[in-house]
Amino acid sequence: MFGVKQEEISRWQKYWCEGRWAQSLSLQDKSLLSDDLRQQIVEVWATNIWQTADQVWHRLTEQGVVVAQRLVEEAGRQSGLLHIRTALKAQLVNGADGLRP
DSSP: OOSOOHHHHHHHHHHHHHTOHHHHHOOOGGGOOOHHHHHHHHHHHHTOTTOOHHHHHHHHHHTTOOOOHHHHHHHHHHHTHHHHHHHHHHHOEEETTEEEO
C-alpha cells in the first residue's frame, strides 16, 4: 500500500521487540549509534572533556572510526558528557595551573 515491503516491516518489528531503536531508523552503519560506537566516542571524549564534538569527530576519524558528526554530539548527549562539560565550565576555570574553582 505505501510501497513498503513485508521484509522491511518484519525487520522493523524485530528491532522494536529487541529495543534496537537506532537500527530501526537507518541501516547505514555510519549513521547508527550502537552501544559500541557510543562507548568509543565517550572514551575519546573522556580523555579531554574540553574538546568540542567536532574535535572528537576529527580524533575518531584519525583513528579510522567511521561515524557521522551528528552522532558524536548525540553520544555526548546520551552519555551525559555534554551536561557534565557544561556544568564544569560553569564551576571551574581552566587556567595555566590547571582547573580551579
